[in-house]
Amino acid sequence: GAVVSQHPSRVICKSGTSVKIECRSLDFQATTMFWYRQFPKQSLMLMATSNEGSKATYEQGVEKDKFLINHASLTLSTLTVTSAHPEDSSFYICSAAGLQDEQYFGPGTRLTVT
Amino acid sequence: AQSVTQPDIHITVSEGASLELRCNYSYGATPYLFWYVQSPGQGLQLLLKYFSGDTLVQGIKGFEAEFKRSQSSFNLRKPSVHWSDAAEYFCAVGGRGADGLTFGKGTHLIIQP
Numbered sequence: 389g390a391v392v393s394q395h396p397s398r399v400i401c402k403s404g405t406s407v408k409i410e411c412r413s414l415d416f417q418a419t420t421m422f423w424y425r426q427f428p429k430q431s432l433m434l435m436a437t438s439n440e441g442s443k444a445t446y447e448q449g450v451e452k453d454k455f456l457i458n459h460a461s462l463t464l465s466t467l468t469v470t471s472a473h474p475e476d477s478s479f480y481i482c483s484a485a486g487l488q489d490e491q492y493f494g495p496g497t498r499l500t501v502t
Numbered sequence: 503a504q505s506v507t508q509p510d511i512h513i514t515v516s517e518g519a520s521l522e523l524r525c526n527y528s529y530g531a532t533p534y535l536f537w538y539v540q541s542p543g544q545g546l547q548l549l550l551k552y553f554s555g556d557t558l559v560q561g562i563k564g565f566e567a568e569f570k571r572s573q574s575s576f577n578l579r580k581p582s583v584h585w586s587d588a589a590e591y592f593c594a595v596g597g598r599g600a601d602g603l604t605f606g607k608g609t610h611l612i613i614q615p
Contacts, residue, residue, distance in 0.1 A: 394545075422602045422603075424602075430607065430608075431592065431605045431606060431607045431608050432546075432592070432603075432605045433605075434602035434603065434604070437601075437602050447602075481545055481546065483603075490548070490551060491596075491603060492548075493538075493545050493546040493547075493548075494545055495544065495545035496543075496544070496545045498543070
Protein backbone atom coordinates (compact mmCIF):
# COMPACT_ATOMS: atom_id res chain seq x y z
CA GLY A 389 0.00 0.00 0.00
CA ALA A 390 0.83 3.72 0.13
CA VAL A 391 1.93 4.13 -3.46
CA VAL A 392 2.43 7.52 -5.04
CA SER A 393 2.80 7.91 -8.77
CA GLN A 394 4.00 10.78 -10.91
CA HIS A 395 3.39 11.48 -14.54
CA PRO A 396 5.29 11.98 -16.70
CA SER A 397 8.53 10.45 -15.52
CA ARG A 398 10.51 12.50 -18.00
CA VAL A 399 9.59 15.53 -20.06
CA ILE A 400 11.49 17.76 -22.43
CA CYS A 401 9.99 21.09 -23.35
CA LYS A 402 11.03 24.23 -25.13
CA SER A 403 11.81 27.43 -23.34
CA GLY A 404 8.71 29.54 -22.85
CA THR A 405 6.23 26.69 -22.78
CA SER A 406 4.38 25.29 -19.76
CA VAL A 407 4.57 21.79 -18.36
CA LYS A 408 2.17 20.01 -16.04
CA ILE A 409 3.28 17.27 -13.68
CA GLU A 410 0.76 15.04 -11.94
CA CYS A 411 1.12 13.42 -8.55
CA ARG A 412 -1.36 10.75 -7.51
CA SER A 413 -1.82 8.75 -4.35
CA LEU A 414 -2.98 5.40 -5.71
CA ASP A 415 -4.34 3.58 -2.70
CA PHE A 416 -4.94 6.20 -0.05
CA GLN A 417 -6.35 9.65 0.30
CA ALA A 418 -3.94 12.45 0.95
CA THR A 419 -5.20 15.71 2.35
CA THR A 420 -1.70 17.09 2.10
CA MET A 421 0.84 16.68 -0.66
CA PHE A 422 4.26 18.22 -1.02
CA TRP A 423 6.39 19.24 -3.95
CA TYR A 424 10.17 19.08 -3.80
CA ARG A 425 12.86 20.02 -6.24
CA GLN A 426 16.22 18.36 -6.56
CA PHE A 427 19.11 19.72 -8.58
CA PRO A 428 21.73 17.26 -9.85
CA LYS A 429 23.70 15.71 -7.02
CA GLN A 430 22.02 17.91 -4.47
CA SER A 431 19.44 17.53 -1.78
CA LEU A 432 15.69 17.88 -2.01
CA MET A 433 14.29 21.29 -1.32
CA LEU A 434 10.68 21.74 -0.30
CA MET A 435 8.92 23.99 -2.77
CA ALA A 436 5.35 24.02 -1.52
CA THR A 437 2.72 22.30 0.55
CA SER A 438 -0.50 21.48 -1.20
CA ASN A 439 -3.74 21.02 0.71
CA GLU A 440 -6.84 19.65 -0.93
CA GLY A 441 -9.35 22.36 -1.70
CA SER A 442 -7.19 25.28 -0.65
CA LYS A 443 -4.31 27.34 -1.94
CA ALA A 444 -0.83 25.94 -1.73
CA THR A 445 1.68 27.29 0.72
CA TYR A 446 4.97 28.16 -0.94
CA GLU A 447 8.38 28.18 0.66
CA GLN A 448 10.38 31.35 0.71
CA GLY A 449 11.98 32.08 -2.62
CA VAL A 450 9.61 29.92 -4.67
CA GLU A 451 7.61 31.90 -7.23
CA LYS A 452 3.97 30.95 -6.85
CA ASP A 453 3.07 32.42 -10.24
CA LYS A 454 5.69 30.32 -11.93
CA PHE A 455 5.00 27.06 -10.13
CA LEU A 456 1.24 26.66 -10.08
CA ILE A 457 -0.06 23.99 -7.76
CA ASN A 458 -3.55 22.58 -7.79
CA HIS A 459 -4.85 19.96 -5.37
CA ALA A 460 -8.32 19.36 -6.70
CA SER A 461 -8.97 15.99 -5.08
CA LEU A 462 -7.71 13.82 -2.25
CA THR A 463 -5.67 11.74 -4.66
CA LEU A 464 -4.32 14.25 -7.16
CA SER A 465 -2.05 17.26 -7.03
CA THR A 466 -0.57 18.95 -10.08
CA LEU A 467 2.43 21.19 -10.52
CA THR A 468 2.52 23.39 -13.59
CA VAL A 469 5.80 25.04 -14.48
CA THR A 470 4.77 28.09 -16.46
CA SER A 471 6.95 29.79 -19.07
CA ALA A 472 9.70 27.30 -18.39
CA HIS A 473 13.33 28.29 -18.79
CA PRO A 474 16.48 26.17 -18.82
CA GLU A 475 17.16 27.04 -15.18
CA ASP A 476 13.90 25.27 -14.29
CA SER A 477 15.40 22.00 -15.46
CA SER A 478 15.43 19.76 -12.44
CA PHE A 479 14.08 16.63 -10.81
CA TYR A 480 10.67 17.29 -9.28
CA ILE A 481 9.44 14.91 -6.61
CA CYS A 482 6.09 14.88 -4.90
CA SER A 483 5.05 13.23 -1.68
CA ALA A 484 1.75 12.54 -0.01
CA ALA A 485 1.09 12.51 3.71
CA GLY A 486 -0.42 9.28 4.95
CA LEU A 487 -2.35 8.50 8.09
CA GLN A 488 0.67 7.70 10.24
CA ASP A 489 2.48 10.99 9.86
CA GLU A 490 4.66 9.56 7.15
CA GLN A 491 5.29 10.91 3.71
CA TYR A 492 5.23 8.63 0.70
CA PHE A 493 7.30 9.80 -2.20
CA GLY A 494 6.64 9.54 -5.88
CA PRO A 495 9.33 8.36 -8.30
CA GLY A 496 10.03 11.87 -9.55
CA THR A 497 9.79 13.73 -12.85
CA ARG A 498 12.88 14.77 -14.76
CA LEU A 499 12.20 18.10 -16.49
CA THR A 500 14.56 19.33 -19.18
CA VAL A 501 13.94 22.73 -20.72
CA THR A 502 15.76 23.36 -23.99
CA ALA B 503 14.74 27.20 11.71
CA GLN B 504 15.10 23.50 11.22
CA SER B 505 18.14 22.02 9.55
CA VAL B 506 19.86 18.73 8.91
CA THR B 507 23.60 18.22 8.63
CA GLN B 508 25.15 15.21 7.01
CA PRO B 509 28.84 15.90 7.46
CA ASP B 510 30.09 13.21 5.09
CA ILE B 511 29.53 13.93 1.41
CA HIS B 512 31.11 10.67 0.30
CA ILE B 513 31.86 7.48 2.19
CA THR B 514 33.67 4.46 0.79
CA VAL B 515 33.23 1.12 2.52
CA SER B 516 34.41 -2.34 1.62
CA GLU B 517 31.75 -4.91 0.96
CA GLY B 518 31.00 -6.80 4.14
CA ALA B 519 32.27 -4.03 6.39
CA SER B 520 30.12 -2.10 8.82
CA LEU B 521 28.67 1.30 8.02
CA GLU B 522 27.67 4.38 9.94
CA LEU B 523 26.28 7.48 8.29
CA ARG B 524 26.05 10.56 10.45
CA CYS B 525 23.13 12.92 10.77
CA ASN B 526 22.68 15.88 13.08
CA TYR B 527 19.52 17.91 13.19
CA SER B 528 18.17 21.15 14.55
CA TYR B 529 14.47 21.29 15.26
CA GLY B 530 12.43 23.40 17.64
CA ALA B 531 10.03 20.72 18.79
CA THR B 532 9.95 16.96 19.04
CA PRO B 533 11.36 15.86 15.72
CA TYR B 534 10.19 13.20 13.37
CA LEU B 535 13.34 11.76 11.81
CA PHE B 536 13.76 9.78 8.65
CA TRP B 537 16.40 8.09 6.54
CA TYR B 538 15.80 7.69 2.83
CA VAL B 539 17.84 6.03 0.11
CA GLN B 540 17.92 7.17 -3.49
CA SER B 541 19.39 5.25 -6.40
CA PRO B 542 20.50 7.21 -9.48
CA GLY B 543 17.58 8.83 -11.26
CA GLN B 544 15.10 7.30 -8.85
CA GLY B 545 12.74 8.55 -6.19
CA LEU B 546 13.18 8.07 -2.48
CA GLN B 547 12.73 4.88 -0.53
CA LEU B 548 12.12 5.09 3.18
CA LEU B 549 14.63 3.06 5.16
CA LEU B 550 13.36 3.85 8.63
CA LYS B 551 11.74 6.51 10.75
CA TYR B 552 11.64 7.68 14.35
CA PHE B 553 8.60 9.31 15.84
CA SER B 554 8.78 8.35 19.51
CA GLY B 555 9.48 5.45 21.86
CA ASP B 556 12.47 3.17 21.53
CA THR B 557 15.39 5.26 20.38
CA LEU B 558 16.90 2.40 18.38
CA VAL B 559 14.81 1.82 15.30
CA GLN B 560 15.04 -0.98 12.84
CA GLY B 561 14.43 -0.47 9.17
CA ILE B 562 14.45 -2.32 5.93
CA LYS B 563 17.47 -3.92 4.26
CA GLY B 564 19.17 -4.51 7.60
CA PHE B 565 19.55 -0.84 8.50
CA GLU B 566 19.06 0.63 11.94
CA ALA B 567 19.35 4.09 13.42
CA GLU B 568 19.68 5.47 16.90
CA PHE B 569 18.08 8.69 18.07
CA LYS B 570 20.19 10.56 20.60
CA ARG B 571 18.38 13.64 21.80
CA SER B 572 21.35 14.92 23.83
CA GLN B 573 23.51 14.93 20.70
CA SER B 574 20.75 15.90 18.27
CA SER B 575 21.82 12.96 16.19
CA PHE B 576 20.16 10.19 14.24
CA ASN B 577 22.96 8.08 12.80
CA LEU B 578 22.28 5.25 10.38
CA ARG B 579 24.08 1.95 10.75
CA LYS B 580 24.40 -1.37 9.03
CA PRO B 581 26.60 -4.20 10.30
CA SER B 582 27.59 -5.56 6.90
CA VAL B 583 27.13 -3.69 3.64
CA HIS B 584 26.35 -5.24 0.27
CA TRP B 585 27.31 -3.91 -3.14
CA SER B 586 23.65 -3.13 -3.73
CA ASP B 587 23.73 -0.61 -0.88
CA ALA B 588 25.67 1.83 -3.05
CA ALA B 589 23.38 4.85 -3.36
CA GLU B 590 22.68 8.30 -2.01
CA TYR B 591 21.39 8.46 1.56
CA PHE B 592 19.37 11.33 2.92
CA CYS B 593 18.49 12.15 6.48
CA ALA B 594 15.38 14.27 6.98
CA VAL B 595 13.55 15.97 9.82
CA GLY B 596 10.02 17.22 10.09
CA GLY B 597 7.03 17.58 12.30
CA ARG B 598 3.77 15.79 11.96
CA GLY B 599 2.63 14.54 8.59
CA ALA B 600 1.25 17.88 7.49
CA ASP B 601 4.72 19.42 7.59
CA GLY B 602 7.20 19.29 4.77
CA LEU B 603 10.54 17.66 5.42
CA THR B 604 13.93 19.30 5.62
CA PHE B 605 16.61 17.14 4.07
CA GLY B 606 20.32 16.96 4.60
CA LYS B 607 22.62 17.29 1.60
CA GLY B 608 23.02 13.56 1.40
CA THR B 609 25.87 11.08 1.72
CA HIS B 610 27.04 9.21 -1.34
CA LEU B 611 27.93 5.66 -0.38
CA ILE B 612 30.48 3.81 -2.47
CA ILE B 613 31.04 0.10 -1.94
CA GLN B 614 34.44 -1.32 -2.74
CA PRO B 615 34.64 -4.99 -3.75
